[in-house]
Amino acid sequence: xxxxxxxxxxxxxxxxxxxxxxxxxxxxxxxxxxxxxxxxxxxxxxxxxxxxxxxxxxxxxxxxxxxxxxxxxxxxxxxxxxxxxxxxxxxxxxxxxxxxxxxxxxxxxxxxxxxxxxxxxxxxxxxxxxxxxxxxxxxxxxxxxxxxxxxxxxxxxxxxxxxxxxxxxxxxxxxxxxxxxxxxxxxxxxxxxxxxxxxxxxxxxxxxxxxxxxxxxxxxxxxxxxxxxxxxxxxxxxxxxxxxxxxxxxxxxxxxxxxxxxxxxxxxxxxxxxxxxxxxxxxxxxxxxxxxxxxxxxxxxxxxxxxxxxxxxxxxxxxxxxxxxxxxxxxxxxxxxxx
Amino acid sequence: xxxxxxxxxxxxxxxxxxxxxxxxxxxxxxxxxxxxxxxxxxxxxxxxxxxxxxxxxxxxxxxxxxxxxxxxxxxxxxxxxxxxxxxxxxxxxxxxxxxxxxxxxxxxxxxxxxxxxxxxxxxxxxxxxxxxxxxxxxxxxxxxxxxxxxxxxxxxxxxxxxxxxxxxxxxxxxxxxxxxxxxxxxxxxxxxxxxxxxxxxxxxxxxxxxxxxxxxxxxxxxxxxxxxxxxxxxxxxxxxxxxxxxxxxxxxxxxxxxxxxxxxxxxxxxxxxxxxxxxxxxxxxxxxxxxxxxxxxxxxxxxxxxxxxxxxxxxxxxxxxxxxxxxxxxxxxxxxxxx
DNA sequence: ATTGGCACTCGCTGTCCGAGAGTGCTACCG
DNA sequence: CGGTAGCACTCTCGGACAGCGAGTGCCAAT
Numbered sequence: 191x192x193x194x195x196x197x198x199x200x201x202x203x204x205x206x207x208x209x210x211x212x213x214x215x216x217x218x219x220x221x222x223x224x225x226x227x228x229x230x231x232x233x234x235x236x237x238x239x240x241x242x243x244x245x246x247x248x249x250x251x252x253x254x255x256x257x258x259x260x261x262x263x264x265x266x267x268x269x270x271x272x273x274x275x276x277x278x279x280x281x282x283x284x285x286x287x288x289x290x291x292x293x294x295x296x297x298x299x300x301x302x303x304x305x306x307x308x309x310x311x312x313x314x315x316x317x318x319x320x321x322x323x324x325x326x327x328x329x330x331x332x333x334x335x336x337x338x339x340x341x342x343x344x345x346x347x348x349x350x351x352x353x354x355x356x357x358x359x360x361x362x363x364x365x366x367x368x369x370x371x372x373x374x375x376x377x378x379x380x381x382x383x384x385x386x387x388x389x390x391x392x393x394x395x396x397x398x399x400x401x402x403x404x405x406x407x408x409x410x411x412x413x414x415x416x417x418x419x420x421x422x423x424x425x426x427x428x429x430x431x432x433x434x435x436x437x438x439x440x441x442x443x444x445x446x447x448x449x450x451x452x453x454x455x456x457x458x459x460x461x462x463x464x465x466x467x468x469x470x471x472x473x474x475x476x477x478x479x480x481x482x483x484x485x486x487x488x489x490x491x492x493x494x495x496x497x498x499x500x501x502x503x504x505x506x507x508x509x510x511x512x513x514x515x516x517x518x519x520x521x522x523x524x525x526x527x528x529x
Numbered sequence: 530x531x532x533x534x535x536x537x538x539x540x541x542x543x544x545x546x547x548x549x550x551x552x553x554x555x556x557x558x559x560x561x562x563x564x565x566x567x568x569x570x571x572x573x574x575x576x577x578x579x580x581x582x583x584x585x586x587x588x589x590x591x592x593x594x595x596x597x598x599x600x601x602x603x604x605x606x607x608x609x610x611x612x613x614x615x616x617x618x619x620x621x622x623x624x625x626x627x628x629x630x631x632x633x634x635x636x637x638x639x640x641x642x643x644x645x646x647x648x649x650x651x652x653x654x655x656x657x658x659x660x661x662x663x664x665x666x667x668x669x670x671x672x673x674x675x676x677x678x679x680x681x682x683x684x685x686x687x688x689x690x691x692x693x694x695x696x697x698x699x700x701x702x703x704x705x706x707x708x709x710x711x712x713x714x715x716x717x718x719x720x721x722x723x724x725x726x727x728x729x730x731x732x733x734x735x736x737x738x739x740x741x742x743x744x745x746x747x748x749x750x751x752x753x754x755x756x757x758x759x760x761x762x763x764x765x766x767x768x769x770x771x772x773x774x775x776x777x778x779x780x781x782x783x784x785x786x787x788x789x790x791x792x793x794x795x796x797x798x799x800x801x802x803x804x805x806x807x808x809x810x811x812x813x814x815x816x817x818x819x820x821x822x823x824x825x826x827x828x829x830x831x832x833x834x835x836x837x838x839x840x841x842x843x844x845x846x847x848x849x850x851x852x853x854x855x856x857x858x859x860x861x862x863x864x865x866x867x868x
Numbered sequence: 869a870t871t872g873g874c875a876c877t878c879g880c881t882g883t884c885c886g887a888g889a890g891t892g893c894t895a896c897c898g
Numbered sequence: 899c900g901g902t903a904g905c906a907c908t909c910t911c912g913g914a915c916a917g918c919g920a921g922t923g924c925c926a927a928t
Binding site for chain 2: 900901902903904907908909910
């Protein structure tokens, strides 16, 4: 029994099932794919594939359906890449270039990806941890409030309001602003802590308290996990495949997508899986609500890995198409952010 | 035939239908509500209500179900207010007070409202148009880029990057910063255009071009409709009532909720409907995708109307409960933002 | 190793029927 | 004249049942 043909059969099953959404039988396979053998032979191969845990029958005497493992093998060994058309590529480029700021770029990117894949798209904000500091601005607001604005090289702007015990001294604020920027400009946030360590001591009296407070708030900001936000688009696409692809309801899926913590964990795990495009299939997501979905991600951003973006869809998704769309959007996004 | 009792019957029908999700018949009504008359009498009243277009039967010989109009009458004339418990109120207050900045407040508020109503919550960002300017900060970034940060009294921070034809002159930037803030601080954005009109002429040569560019970018920023963002939470709650409350799929609803433009139009229309809590029922939303939903909104923010927040749910929703939750969150949010 | 044949399993669809809920109508009562 | 009781009628829903068709596994033959 030819090992090669058996994999061909698996590929054919996955492709047909993705296309038709119906369990595929031996006869249908021989008709739609030029395998050069009879249905009976296919049946033997199918039995072997089933023993290997790559396909199952939903019930006796129905066709076969790929298992999570089946999709895994398909993705790892069988799927080619489906290149985007030149027109699509051009559309991606021009759409993203029109963005006016970081929020806008990511918003456009996530909608675009949702549109391309006809699935739910997610885009993580470039991580504070890995990006470098460009500028810290201190803006007095009233006598006792200081707005701290932190600007990163990725164009991200974070803000925190400080409430102070004493009235502000404009001169000290000015000195602190200069001093901070000299000490910290261009540093990645991980290196920042050390650079700012002794800074507070340079200021006398009132200034010292102020400096300490500001340094603390910068530190807190970069330490806060919640700042790693994710934007989501295309949830409506889930509804289309609701009855068919999701046994019960899409509720758990929507819940998981709204729970930033879950998404962030998953995305950062996947960032480590692979340098290029990573795929998690079904239970590989390690999350109950996403057990019936697959997710395709890619890192993007300067120096190849500042953040992650991806597309979430049913187990039965067009993997090659999704993978190429994700990769394309990630590349364009990287280019835009670098420019 | 007593008009009063007829309305009592309508109220009973709405309440039972909301509770049970099943068409309600004359017998069930007499059993669950002390109406003091027999089922036969109820039937006569029901016939009258049906003639008036307030209720319908899904099919001959099923119970009655309220129409959009029926809900409308219920909301306008029959529903009391269901006050929140003291514990709930306290929870709202403390949750919102822990927020660190505007984004965080709104994020917490929208999740909270979704939680309280078990529906989809939407919160509009305070509108730039109606809020006042607190500060404009100019931050040179490299030799030819200027980051313009616009801070409003609502705590919102907008950013724009300007690309300049010539190298920056630090001194001019400093003067412009001071001049801008003197001219514009405390003004609502609508009044801003006039105040900044002649400002560019005060600067000579290079400075004039720079000033013009900055003024232009401030103007553009406030003119851009897209800045009126909406955050949404609780989409998963839709899935729960999917099969039951929405005839086909929840797809169109999700689409409408993702389409900022649609939501914004609706929210701003509703802001004008009423000073307090406004309700749109079914087709009153004037949007096909939301034809099977109702939305309850309230304005919030300083000076009673800076922005709008609300809750979207099935036609068959708990109107009194939703209305009080929306009102409560709006009030607390107003208080937090003022402080 | 492959194939054709064959008996078998099982889900799906359509039909039929009885039960139950609810109505509208009409005649009757205070 | 409003309220009530009784009654015949309608229509949905659920279960039972049968026939169909797709698909399988196995076996003997090539």
